[in-house]
Amino acid sequence: MSAQPAKNIAIELREIRKTFGQQEVLQGINLKVKEGKTTVIVGGSGQGKSVIIKHMLGLIRPDSGEIQVYGQNILTMSNKEKSEVRMNFGVLFQGGALFDSLTVYDNIALPLRERTKLKEEQIRYRVESKLEMLDMPGVGSKYPAQLSGGMKKRVGLARALMLDPKVLFLDEPTTGLDVKRSKEIYRLFASIQAKLSFTAVIVSHDAPKIFKLADYIALIADGKIQGCLTPEAFQLSDNSYIKNFVQETMGDIYRG
């Protein structure tokens, strides 16, 4: 939570441009995600936050620019190499992206079943403790279509955390959750982060609460990152977009 000198860079985007049809969504994104730190991306709806995450995951190819994950350019990687890089990732998609023909239990167990050689009882233990942790005991046998929006989010989160990832991508982890639950998620996140010290990229509309979790906050507006700063510096920044954002989310307290 404090400004420390830059350690290693986990993910770096350089001059990323991406146009969908006529719309230039990303107009030269530069962003460094530092290892072991939590970087929060904020910005208005439709500004391209989810698109940035998908670039980092290698799901979308930029029109131009460079994406480095742990110093390797993922745009020139083979599928196999990409898949090796992704072994370190845990991802929560904005829409959840749960496998809707599998039960909640099977959804969360899937990464363990496909990627580890654990026995079924060990898997059961882990899945159930995760469900417990996220306050959803006993929903294992339900199907995603039978869950509420917030429950889907938490199942997606459980699935993302299952393999103790080195880099965690969360696209709006608390949207659709009640205040109490989202606080719990934040607390949970902080405690796991303290234990595993993973790198995290979080997209959130939950400013200013999310600032407590963040080591760095990046604001995207008009297709560019307007600044990637520590929470303190962010709130005092001179950039007009950031000033506006801070004012809108927190009121006038920091002015003057």
Add this chain to the structure above:
Amino acid sequence: MVTALGAWTIKQLNDLGRVGRFLLRCLFQIIVPPYKLWPMVQQIHFIGAASVFVILFTGTFTGMVLGLQGYYSLRQFGSEGALGAAVGLSLVRELGPVLTALMVTGRAGSAICAEVGIMRNTEQIDALTCMAINPYKFLFAPKFLAAIICFPLLTSLFDVTGIVGGYVIGVKLLGVNAGAYLEGMYKSVVWEDVYMGMIKSLCFAVIMVWICASKGYYLHLNKAGFGAEGVSRATTQAVVLSSVSILVCDYFITAILL
């Protein structure tokens, strides 16, 4: 005009290349370990076991109509005795594999395309990719294997029920000599015919899964439509394209093997 034609050609070639790579990746993932039995068993249940009733039904009626048509055509030449041969040959060589493939495409192919298409639409395929789970291995290899196992079996079932259906109509109803029916069939249907039927059904299995699965998998590149409409259009396209390809392929296999 010329540039439009050029662009169109390039797009078609591109699509062809992508779909070709799709098939190669799927086949590669079938070969390399690890092998998982359970997903394949589930797919065999879905593609094969659930189709048995449909196949029994269509097989019987196809055989019956062959018996009827064959009888009246052959009677004009006074050779009703050849009915068994006619029914047997047309079923084993052509109608068995082709109609089985068309029926299963309608039943399971459409479902495969819709399932994969919805997975693409709701980012489930992206989620798989991000978990470093190979979608070719996880989703498609079991489907290919199941189809390759099920198609020949279903085709055999179709042939047998068809022959029985032809027997019932020809012998029991229209009074063809039972011995002549079976003897004629036994003499004229040789192993080559059975091989040909099986080779066809294997090819059709690959074609069906290939087209239906890739239509769903590349849904996002298909400009047919978005969301539910996109899935429904892709499914229609997949079924039509599979059926046409099966018939075209049938012609060429016949031409080569005859």
